[in-house]
Amino acid sequence: MKSTLYRTVEYSKTLITELMIPSYANFGGKIHGGTILSLMDKVAYACSAKHAGGYCVTASMNVVDFLAPVEVGDLVHLHASVNHVGNSSVTIGIRVEAESILTGERRHTNSSYFTMVRVDSETKKAIAVPGLILETREDMRRFLEAMKRKELVQEYKENFKNTTHALDLNSIEELLKGQNCKLGQG
Ligand SMILES: CC(C)(COP(=O)(O)OP(=O)(O)OC[C@H]1O[C@@H](n2cnc3c(N)ncnc32)[C@H](O)[C@@H]1OP(=O)(O)O)[C@@H](O)C(=O)NCCC(=O)NCCS
Secondary structure (H helix, E strand, O other), X not given: OOOOOEEEHHHHOEEEEEEOOHHHEOOOOEEOHHHHHHHHHHHHHHHHHXXXXXXXXXEXXXXXXXXXXXXXXXXXXXXXXXXXXXXXXXXXXXXEEEEOXXXXXXXXXXXXXXXXXXXXOOOOOEOOOOEEEOOOHHHHHHHHHHHHHHHHHHHHHHHHHHHXXXXXXXXXXXXXOOOOOOOOOO
């Protein structure tokens, strides 16, 4: 059932800032990608739960490209806002910036979109979320872009399924020609 409640994008905008401590680093001395992903999931949860007014789960996240490394000692700022809502899903746009405390320089390190679904805390079934009030041109653009992205993801999933089902495993040697792999006996 559709919710009759509507909330603005502003209502649930969330910012998390975290200091990158040495235990978050990998062997190369940079921050683990997984640490950033975990923080992104956290901010997506906070933002979606605020909009939805209750418990949400992560249904999917779209591609995350790491554009620049994050250093130990940086402050990482994660900006999250609701870009789109469906019946029970909330799409959160996240922008991650790393700030050098020493120089004040800020770098955009990655952005992504998380789809969170409001679920009933007992039955774990998806339930309706409030609609979104689009106050600014930016809110409208993001909502429309999220609609388009959903359509494209759906098309991609269907195309990928059809393409992989149509792969002819009898011509496996031909298909793998030039690839960086070796065929075993199996
Ligand atoms: C997310 C979840 C509740 C969806 O359940 P479901 O039975 O598929 O529910 P529905 O088919 O009714 O879909 C509910 C909504 O989720 C969306 N959804 C479901 N799977 C999705 C996916 N993979 N990507 C994006 N959206 C998805 C649907 O589009 C629908 O959105 P809408 O209501 O706004 O139209 C269920 O798959 C789940 O519990 N997954 C595990 C989540 C979890 O544990 N996350 C943490 C991982 S450690």
